[in-house]
Amino acid sequence: LKDAFKADFLVGAALNESQFTGSNAVEAALVKAQFDSISPENALKWENVHPEPDHYNFGPADRYVKFGEANHMVIIGHALVWHEQTPAWVFQDQNGRPVDRATLLNCMSNHIFTVVGRYKGRIKGWDVVNEALAADGSLRQSPWFKIIGPDYLVKAYQLAHAADPAAELYYNDYAIEDGPKRQGLIRLIRQLQAAGIHLTAVGIQEHANLNWPTPQAVDEAITMFHRLGVKVNITELDINVLPDAGAGNGADVGLNVASDPALNPYTNGLPASVQQALARRYAELFAVYVKHHADMERVTFWGVTDAGSWLNDWPVRGRTNYPLLFDRASQPKPAFISVLETAGQAKAARHQAAGASASLTGTAQ
Numbered sequence: 001l002k003d004a005f006k007a008d009f010l011v012g013a014a015l016n017e018s019q020f021t022g023s024n025a026v027e028a029a030l031v032k033a034q035f036d037s038i039s040p041e042n043a044l045k046w047e048n049v050h051p052e053p054d055h056y057n058f059g060p061a062d063r064y065v066k067f068g069e070a071n072h073m074v075i076i077g078h079a080l081v082w083h084e085q086t087p088a089w090v091f092q093d094q095n096g097r098p099v100d101r102a103t104l105l106n107c108m109s110n111h112i113f114t115v116v117g118r119y120k121g122r123i124k125g126w127d128v129v130n131e132a133l134a135a136d137g138s139l140r141q142s143p144w145f146k147i148i149g150p151d152y153l154v155k156a157y158q159l160a161h162a163a164d165p166a167a168e169l170y171y172n173d174y175a176i177e178d179g180p181k182r183q184g185l186i187r188l189i190r191q192l193q194a195a196g197i198h199l200t201a202v203g204i205q206e207h208a209n210l211n212w213p214t215p216q217a218v219d220e221a222i223t224m225f226h227r228l229g230v231k232v233n234i235t236e237l238d239i240n241v242l243p244d245a246g247a248g249n250g251a252d253v254g255l256n257v258a259s260d261p262a263l264n265p266y267t268n269g270l271p272a273s274v275q276q277a278l279a280r281r282y283a284e285l286f287a288v289y290v291k292h293h294a295d296m297e298r299v300t301f302w303g304v305t306d307a308g309s310w311l312n313d314w315p316v317r318g319r320t321n322y323p324l325l326f327d328r329a330s331q332p333k334p335a336f337i338s339v340l341e342t343a344g345q346a347k348a349a350r351h352q353a354a355g356a357s358a359s360l361t362g363t364a365q
């Protein structure tokens, strides 16, 4: 993958601990062979790296960064300010009452300086704020918003920049490919820029399914964001092939397959027709990415093999999902081949364009 797209963008994967420590030797080898960028699936989230007020746990995160350095990969940081996987003590005092604005800003500052500072010059860029937008495009009513106010984003970016002035600063979110959330992000990017924040890139998570988002929507979203002067990265790509469990967006967490076996139809393998649909779907999305290669730095998958995908347990626990390019035995799926074919097509298109411009200037043949 990394070689096929060398002229287009980096190809990344989110790694779990068994991969970056090498305890899963097969998957660690697969990561080294296929990817030239890595993201930490959980190791740098607040609850893991900073579980208690005066206690940081850098063991796994250090191993993650060392793995990336040893293999000459572009190392990404994820995620500094988010409403999920952040301990309750960040937002509440010992009596369970919300802390005040100054306390939370101070806590955010300590966290960002300590975590970003530790990996200064080694982690290339950070998802400084993750998932700040609500479905209607307004700012999500998270504890960060409620306690600090809407300027919490500007503060977070200023702190991250101060902690490592060379680090790239990203805004990362899901379902920003279309609708009111896409418009909301356009407003948010403008507001951050007006406040003097140099946002390097927007991360489109791209947790897709077989029907959503349309390639047209992705194409438009990349164009619209890039027009504002930011790069656009695909940061958490996967394609859910299982039935929609209902409302989506977290509403179904906790549902169990035992309650409805129809939610888990492919426990004995993926039917060939769905396997082919997945391959076509990956190809149509990658066709959009290679079209925009000049506006993008990376396309990152959220996981390596189907065995480890978070989509086996979200939004319904205990399912058998098939969202990635490598199967449960770490073998390439038809979708892997179809993605590689889009790289070939991109190369051919570039070649043709180069030939055309050469013949215009009379240097062809």
Ligand code: XIL
Pocket (backbone or CB within 6 Å): 041, 042, 079, 130, 205, 236, 310
């Ligand atoms: C997921 C991880 O993959 C899971 O292991 C964890 O239990 C929950 O979080 N958006 C994000 C990611 O930004 O951090 C999430 O990762 C998936 C959705």
